[in-house]
Amino acid sequence: MSGLQTYFVPRVLSSKITRQWKPDFSKPDILFRREPAPYLEWKFALFPCRSGILVGPDAEDEGVWIKHIDIHHKGGPIIAVQVENEFGSYSNDTGHLLFLKKTLIDNGIRELFFTSDGYFNYTEGLNGLDNTPFYTASVLAALPDRVPTRVESVESRTLFPDCASSDGRRPAHQAVVDTSAVRQVVGGGGETGPLPTSIEQIRHVEALPTVNFQDIEQGEQLFRKVEALSDDFPLMVTEYWSGWFDHWGTEHHSQSLQDFGSTLTAILNRSASVNFYMFHGGTNFGFMSGANWDFKEITLKTDVTSYDYDALLTEAGDITEKYRIARQLIYEATKERNRPEIPYDTPKEDWGAVSIKQYMPLETILTLTKKFSENGTVPMEMLDLHSVDGVDFGGQRYGYILYRVNITEGHNLTFTEFPRDRIEVFVDGNSVAILEGMVDNVNVNISRGRHTDTQPKGRVLDILVENRGRVNYGLMGTTILDEQLKGLNNNCFLDGEPLTDVEIYPLEFDDDFYKRLSGNHEWEVYSGQTDLPGFYRGRLFIGYTPLDSYLSMKDWTKGFVYVNSHNVGRYWNKGPQQTLFVPGPYLRQGFNEIIIFEQHKSNNSVKFQETYVLDALQDDVGHA
Incomplete structure (x- = not known):
């Protein structure tokens, strides 16, 4: 089956x-x-x-x-x-x-x-x-914060007919039921709803x-x-x-073939059904990778773009030795004779290097998005940015957000809460500091870049915040799922005074933004490597039906990549992931547009190759 x-x-x-x-x-x-x-x-x-x-x-x-x-x-x-x-x-x-x-x-x-x-x-x-x-009704207990108004004893019978024992019978149990909860479900949610009087009504709580x-x-x-x-x-x-997911800056996870096979054998020997998580993991395209909270180290650990997971199939859907082991063990347990043949792996293509031809600096990027003027810093989710099918989902969902304040004086910038999630501070376009990690009350000296006698006294303070992904798992008694607002939440002070008169630029980098970006006429001729945030564009020509490929980002630092209109995900040189999977359907015969958002240090080209690299850690060159 x-x-x-x-x-x-x-x-x-x-x-x-x-x-x-x-x-x-x-x-x-x-x-x-x-x-x-x-x-x-x-x-x-x-x-x-x-x-x-x-x-x-x-x-x-x-x-x-x-x-x-x-x-x-x-x-x-x-x-x-x-x-x-x-x-x-x-x-x-x-x-x-x-x-x-x-x-x-x-x-x-x-x-x-x-x-x-x-x-x-x-x-x-x-x-x-x-x-x-x-x-089942036999084990449904009262909720901790509710007092049952009445306790029912119900004789249980086969409630899962497809899963019954061979004689179709099941031992009787005494059921202790929190009828206040059952009343809300069976009786339509009203306090005066009828109490369950038959096992068919109790089915609603199983x-x-x-x-x-x-x-x-x-x-x-x-x-x-x-x-x-x-x-x-x-x-x-x-x-x-079958494996585990990876976080940026940590070792690539894998499960040994021996452990995988022995555990699967034990499961099958128990006559248990089994679903592989993952059979095929795939890719967290766009900004969909999410994050986890490390409850021991008390820190945010963001997932990489690849969801390879050391699964039975690779990120591109190719066969692995783990797949072959599972196939053989299942055959030995079931003696299924009509096994299909193992399919061939899909071909990959080395499209070679793509030279960077154009560049767009951050200042130009800001003209492509809506600007908000606020009296203080607010999280990205609280901006009135979106309405979908008549439903107000309000705020910015993904990407980056930039807070800009014009200042005439001030030396010490203080963040009273830890960053959510990664902050780069600029003064007059010059990078002053990068902050990440679970440390609060951080002070940044922004005196660097102060004006001279020949410069105007006003300075521009920019705070670029990256949403690296929201937590997707919490534990009993923790509040981490309630703490997922991204950006700055009135937690930033200059010389002890809160920032006011703030210009806010939501850089969600969604589909609409891509259209404005791709069609914009303000692209500059690329003249060499830079160390500031910006978009970089090149073109790849393909003369026949495109095949799957991998985009190597090992000579870049941190950001994400558009291939044509598709955001194929984040990259970060610290690894362990060093390549981004690019499915053939994302490419097209003819010219293909490659646009890279690089936060730090760029490179002159980017390379498509046939092989993936998911297990190469290295230092985050030049940045925290």
Whole structure:
């Protein structure tokens, strides 16, 4: 049996890249499981950047996005629907899970519901299965902050008929139910709604528990927890982690073939179903890579552009030895005779070097975006910048933001909170300091670049802030998901006084900006390497149907790249990723436009090659 896990991404919240893939759910030989939840572990869970989770309790947090997850489709071989993802690692708010399931049921979903959890602190034995009681009426417990108005005892029966034991029976259980939560779900949310009186109503508060892990020792403990809930629950590894994602400045992650094979063998020997996470990771095109919070080091760790993940297929979809091992082990366990042949890898092309011909400095770039005038510094999300399909999503979502203040005096610039996320300070166009990391109350001496007797006394202070990606995962008891505003939030002072009369330039670098950039007539002739932010343009000629390729950025410093109209992602010379994947369809026969946004030190050319480099760390040359 073939299976495919997909994530439901509301169109209004997604980029054009996400919308390009449209799976054919009518295929009879592929079964699907979908995950329609706001807690996607990707790019701040796809919450709007100015949702209530960011701007405060008085804003609409669920209301902003729930109309978009109300979208549903019927038909096709969808066999299961996941409710949330590893939610037990973050919260024990069972009411949130009940709300999501009710929404799915109200929209006609009748497939098997399931949750997916694992350990979030194995040393202390902390896992999501224990933390969020959402699996069957027999284990649904009262929420910590609610007092049950009445306790029901219900005799359980087979609630998952497709997963029942051979005799179709299941032991009876005594169910302890928080009826205040059940009333809200079954009774339509009113305090006077009817209490559940039958097992069919109790179905509204159930889902099959499945587990996530890489290490079989942890996996076996999770299997036992599922079996303790019910002997009839089938075992399912919803995420068998075939590798791990990478962060800028850290080693490339991989899982040895021996460990991968031995764990997969143990899973199959348990007669458990398995879903590889990832089977194919792909690429975080654009600014979609996101970030993680290191709760031990107390620091932000941003994901690289590649989501290679050491998966069974490479970033370009090519076969790996890990794929061959999985294929053989599954064959030995199932004796499936009708195995398709292993496909050939797609060809790659070395298009060679592309010379840089044109340059656009930061000052010209600012003329291509809207300017806001504020009395102080405000985060990018709070700018009134966007409205999509009549829904106000307000602020800037991605990219960079520049704060400009004209000053006549002042020496010490102080940031009372740590940067969100990376700051470069300029005085009269000269770089003075770069700040990143979790350090607050940082002072920057901006006396460098002061005027002389022959210069005007006024100076221009620019603060360029990069949004390196919002956190996509949090743990129980932490507030990191509430702290994802990017930019400056009235936390910047000059000689002890807050900055006022601030000009703000949102540099979101979206599709509309690209059109203005590409068609602009203010490009300058490139005259050699520079050390200041700017765009650099060259052209690549292809004489036949383009093939996939990799763009080597090893001689550049930090930024992102447009290939034609496609933002193929961020690069940073510190690694470990040194190449950007460029799919053949992003190129075209004839001339191709390559535009690079470089924050620091540029180079005279950029090179397309056949091979990728994802494991090369090096110093961040000349910059923090």
